[in-house]
Amino acid sequence: MRRFLEVIEELALKDLPLLGGLFTWSGGLNGLSRSRLDRFLISEDWENHFRGAIQCSLPRPVSDHFPILLDGGGTRRGPIPFRFENMWLKDEGFKELLKGWWQGFNYSGSYSFILTKKLKAMKIKLKEWNSEVFGKVGVNKGLALDKVSYWDNQEQLRALNEQELEARKEAREEFKKWALMEETSWRQKSREIWLKEGDKNTGFFHKMVNSNRRRNCLKKIKVNGTWLSDDHDIQRRVVRAFKDLLSDPGGWRPCCNNIEFDRIGDEEATRLDESFSGDEVFLALSDLNG
Known part of the structure; x- marks a missing residue:
């Protein structure tokens, strides 16, 4: 343990406080042995890039280890466009x-x-x-997992009757349903449609989504030799650039006076929205000449 702490100090790494508990493993006789075996170590540069990062422990339905989650706070983005799921x-x-x-x-x-x-x-x-x-897939999946954990804990204390066993079975089926929903959602977002659904590739799909987001994220732009990284400055510069491209600069432009252009009248324009008649379809097919 001393050597482990020395290595952390040599590499200038930081162990974030763990939210949700003091240990990540319990076992031994009657589960009395407890230890902090799992942790995330981050550097100062990483923490500056992802401000507000925290690590927290998650529920453990079957293992003797508590899973831990490192939350970096995410990236700031604009409104999410509508997508059919x-x-x-x-x-x-x-x-x-x-x-x-x-x-x-x-x-x-x-x-x-x-x-x-x-x-x-x-x-x-x-x-x-x-x-x-x-509802939200992650929330529904978590609720289903809580129900499964509840009945598993009850089984540790006493024997479950038929109704309770059926309730646990329904909770497990509900969890499977939302797990498949989650995988389908991440598969669509990752655009990796060559992988088969139902093979539990959610982790891979999640990584591909994060990779696409990092690739599409505009973290900084260079304007007149100066790099801009602030979100407000980037938005302002991008808007200004498109305004310059699309606005009327004024000044001289070629004159089109006295030049006649063919155009259709109001009556012909209205006919463009009319549905095709049977006679028109028949004539068009006849004109194909076989």
């Missing part, structure tokens, strides 16, 4: 729910206008359903 399709009755919503939207106008309005209404409906009914 493939895991929703695994929820029983979801397709019928979608069909009912779609048929319940009534709009009048051109076909393109109706499609646009229905898609926008469907997006709002899906967001509400996901927030109020479906």
Whole structure:
């Protein structure tokens, strides 16, 4: 132990305080032996890059070790765009729910206008359903795991009756369901669709998502020989650059006076949104000449 502490000091590493407990392993006779065997060691540069990092212990459903989690606080990003989640399709009755919503939207106008309005209404409906009914996958998975742990702890104290055994079985099935949902979600985010679902590749998908985020993250930009790393400065410079590209600079431009351009009238423009008639389809096929 002394040598271990000396190595930590030589490498200038830091052991963050452990939240949620004082030890990460217990065993021995009647579980009286306890020790802090697991820990994250970080450098000063790493801590400066990920401010607010903490390590905490997690529940242990089967092992004699408490898993520990290093939370770096994440990266600051803008609003998350809407994405249709493939895991929703695994929820029983979801397709019928979608069909009912779609048929319940009534709009009048051109076909393109109706499609646009229905898609926008469907997006709002899906967001509400996901927030109020479906919930967060990680939270639902954790609740199911808590139920499994509860019945396992009860079994340590006494024999479970048939109803309690059935309740534990349902909790385990619920945990499997949300674990598969989580894997499906991370698979979609990772874009690694060549791997088969259900093979418990959630850890790999998670790593690929983090890799994509690091690659797509704009941490700093160089403007006129100066590097900018502050989020506000980067946003301001990017907005200014696009304003310069897309705004009217004024000054001289070629004159188009007295030049005639072909254009269609209002009546012809309205006809572009009309549906094709049977006669028009027949004539178009006839003109293909076999």
